[in-house]
Amino acid sequence: MPPVIFHPFEKEIEPDGHSTLLDLARKAGIPLEAPCGGKQICGKCRVVVERGEGPLPPVSERGQEVLGELIQEGYRLACETVLSCGASVWIPEGGRRGRQTILTSDTRHTYPVTLRPRVNCCYVEVPEPVIDAVAADRERLLAALEKGYGIRSPEMDLFVLRQLPQALRSHDKGVTAVIHDMKEIIDLRPGREDCLYGVAFDVGTTTVVAFLMDLSSGEKRAVVPAMNPQIALGDDVITRISFCQESPDGLERLRTEIVGCMNGLVNQASAQAGIDPGRIMEATVVGNTAMHHLLAGLDPRHLAQAPYPPVLQAGQAIKARDVGLHIGNSAYVRLLPLKAGFVGSDTVAGILATGLHRRKSPGLLIDLGTNGEIVFGNRDRMLCCSTAAGPAFEGGHIRWGMRASAGAIERLQIDPSTFDVRWAAIDEKRPLGLCGSGIISAAAEMIRSGIILSRGNMNDALQTPRLREGEDGWEFVLVWGSDTAAGQDIVFTQKDVAELQVAKAAVYAGAMVLIERYGDVPFRQILLAGACGNYVDPEDACTIGLFPGCLEAKVVGVGNAAGHGACLALLDKNRWREAERIARDAAYVELAADVRFQELFVSSMWFTWAKDFEDDF
């Protein structure tokens, strides 16, 4: 029987079919609180059960009273819940001892986190100077901080020193020093203040997302997305790197664009939350290595030439003023560590958020995009690689491909007898084209209904007007022009299938290389990260053969794991250190140098779930 996994502790235990989750948790050594003694009264032992294979476990009448609407979100009382099969169980705040909270994702996922921010408020009352033993403002403040908090000789940069005389004298009572890492005063506020903010950025090639977090409560105060304005200077990573090489001020222009965008997000998020951006006292940033370099103003040109060395791998803390980010002037912006030229801090953050590095049993983490980043491993060992999937998963090089915006078909169904097609487009608009998940869905349905055969060729024996010859060879009409926004038929062509074959073979072969190097062990979980991962239907992905392990493992969309990793590293400094360890210890596999990858790539082009697959041999 698959185990029950308690998150965020990543402890696994076998369910026995009669013990409650409370019993199992205690057996696993997890400090789950139950002051009422397991009588379904206090509600303290509440946990979130992730939908496993079966339905969610039932809730008693008492439980229903205690939990109310939370039941729909998967909340259960551990003291009454008995699982008959494996499941992921999250233990949220209130269920554990200590000051903890849940970082609610914008997807269905929650990322529990312990609040241990790097910045803290220390309120002190600083005595006035006296004539016969004058001490300077700084020295009196430091004495008060040592007396009140045991903090010894923190540093203060020039800009904080400049605030000091005013801060000490503009309030009767005292002053709040904002202390970074217990080592440096990064802000001073007259009077008593407790509330600090932080911002986490996920800087993608296409989109940038800012998460404004309350560092005192762990609460997410605003989530604001934007298009990456660098797109105007280059659609993808490689074009932007070329732009840096070709234009003398290319790097500076790209840097200015992204910093401007991030400042815009800070302002928007601050306005939404009703706070002053100057009160944001820390920022964390994740992104692919090229975005990381462009933001920092580091020349990215070597990322485009084998062996693709990045300028740095370790995490880097930079004063906000040096980056040009308009948050607290002396605050730090922390760029999370990265692994390689094409395995960025977004991947490291994804591992951090999903807890792959803490798990006992290995799992496969895939972030689909132009470069598919793939990680395989567990707490013992972690392998990662990047595979050049090409732009198919983002709609590129596909006749009717498009980005995931209004009017994009994201899912469809083909009736295997009539070949009629039903579709779902974003915002329920008239269809404009197919986004990544729509492309995968279309191919999967065409395979299931026998339109696409094992080698990728279309079954020209089928009798339906939807299958016809077009300019790129055979094509299948998904939506007739009468139903589309543009009035033209939306088709899926033989060439589109070939593009998809290359893309999925690259991902499959990359994953297989990692699994083989690891030792070809069975694994139970496949985590799909990234925007695409959220919308791709696991079954569709398995049908086209996007990754190995479909038979034995469960496929889970983990949402914007990178962004959530950035939030975790912001809220909990131990998580930052974890990210450092992940980046240091994960082994990078360069597929370009790997013969086995070439072999697997070729053999993975087939559609092994196609109807004719077995006949073919």
Place this chain on the structure above:
Amino acid sequence: MPPVIFHPFEKEIEPDGHSTLLDLARKAGIPLEAPCGGKQICGKCRVVVERGEGPLPPVSERGQEVLGELIQEGYRLACETVLSCGASVWIPEGGRRGRQTILTSDTRHTYPVTLRPRVNCCYVEVPEPVIDAVAADRERLLAALEKGYGIRSPEMDLFVLRQLPQALRSHDKGVTAVIHDMKEIIDLRPGREDCLYGVAFDVGTTTVVAFLMDLSSGEKRAVVPAMNPQIALGDDVITRISFCQESPDGLERLRTEIVGCMNGLVNQASAQAGIDPGRIMEATVVGNTAMHHLLAGLDPRHLAQAPYPPVLQAGQAIKARDVGLHIGNSAYVRLLPLKAGFVGSDTVAGILATGLHRRKSPGLLIDLGTNGEIVFGNRDRMLCCSTAAGPAFEGGHIRWGMRASAGAIERLQIDPSTFDVRWAAIDEKRPLGLCGSGIISAAAEMIRSGIILSRGNMNDALQTPRLREGEDGWEFVLVWGSDTAAGQDIVFTQKDVAELQVAKAAVYAGAMVLIERYGDVPFRQILLAGACGNYVDPEDACTIGLFPGCLEAKVVGVGNAAGHGACLALLDKNRWREAERIARDAAYVELAADVRFQELFVSSMWFTWAKDFEDDF
């Protein structure tokens, strides 16, 4: 017999009238080299003997051959020199083991220093990245530095990181990392480089001096002075502080002025030395507390209100780019520590340069100016204060007073029988007025020749046309109009005498308070620092009663001790730490709160060297 003091070790030993300085040095445990065995051959045991009470000791024929013209500068061979009385003996480079040098002052003083700069060059050859184990540029550089120099994980700020890809690839052989404190890489240079520069600033209210130093040799490459351009916004410290309070952008304007001036000096000095200012890798700064605050952009207003608290006392390191100083972008500017609102880092640096804090026998250090900073003490204990002498020593509030520029009389003599006056003016121009030393000289001569009496009143019984009644009461004509530049008589008035009485009483009483608090011990040395100190004749100073101890102690002008302290802290990081200790351990005495100061101030108004003094009682 007074002791022989060996500098810079500050070791004292009694001369016995027959041992050579080499013997005495060895007895005192000083590692003075003498490879020839004391045969006046190798010249390695050369020392500099400061003129004591008697004449300089004689030199043998062999010694004359070895030393040549250095004899005039006080150089002697320790192996043949026997002193019959106490003296200060400096042991220069070559005379000691280790890598040492002499910091030649622009005055007659030398300041020996051991070269231990904070910044060092580390040349490494960094392997190229390889495809099957790619390490980032930073990580490869760090590995090479650890292997070559044992430096573990130095930091690199954003701006150095930006240089990295280019620096690693623009030279076949390797790269030189400039390392600060063995903890941070602050610059990268392609290929091998050994030569680093530093700049020390003495920022005075009136003048600013920059010393460009070669950190590899300790050599002074350029000394460039400038007027402090803040003068246009306020003549003295108090007017400038008022300007900050009255004008909303006052502080920023003053800050911009002084930084602009310092950048100008950096450019001038670099041009003189033929180097790129970007190769200056460290700066140290001393100045009075107001100049310190204005340069750093710290609000100085509280310096003008009792109890005059400064914003900070400890030394502060600031990135050059944050100050706006155009030296190496990631280099540090270090503001030396200060003691109080009116005892600045210039005084701390003065103690450091003169070695008062290392001496066994106490000494008195005086920096004359609008505020006279006074220090009394030795290695056991140090007391300091600031006394409001008023502007008389800088020519202010004196009818014919002026700054020490061309045409200012700096010294004069009065014939006690004829009352004829001989004078020496700066640049041998026709006299325009009296600078500080000229004012002191005039008063001293007038006392000696009986013109000024003990209470400060002029002796109206004297028969000379030079003594006459003017608009400010009695006045004495120093230079007849026929000899002056302006064609008017230059006089010294009764009111001028009164101004000087207040000024000298303030200094005398301040010094006495320190001496009494220390325990009223005898002391042997009075060190006069600052521009004024260089030109004031010690005898004149004693005649007007400028400070106590004239009978028993020797008065020595120590030149721009503050500037040299800044150079020492630049060349030797141990000296910086010494400065920190000096600032921390010296006890500040607030005269405004001191009743004894008031008493002494009143009684010090008298001229006790005037001819009528004893009659008067």
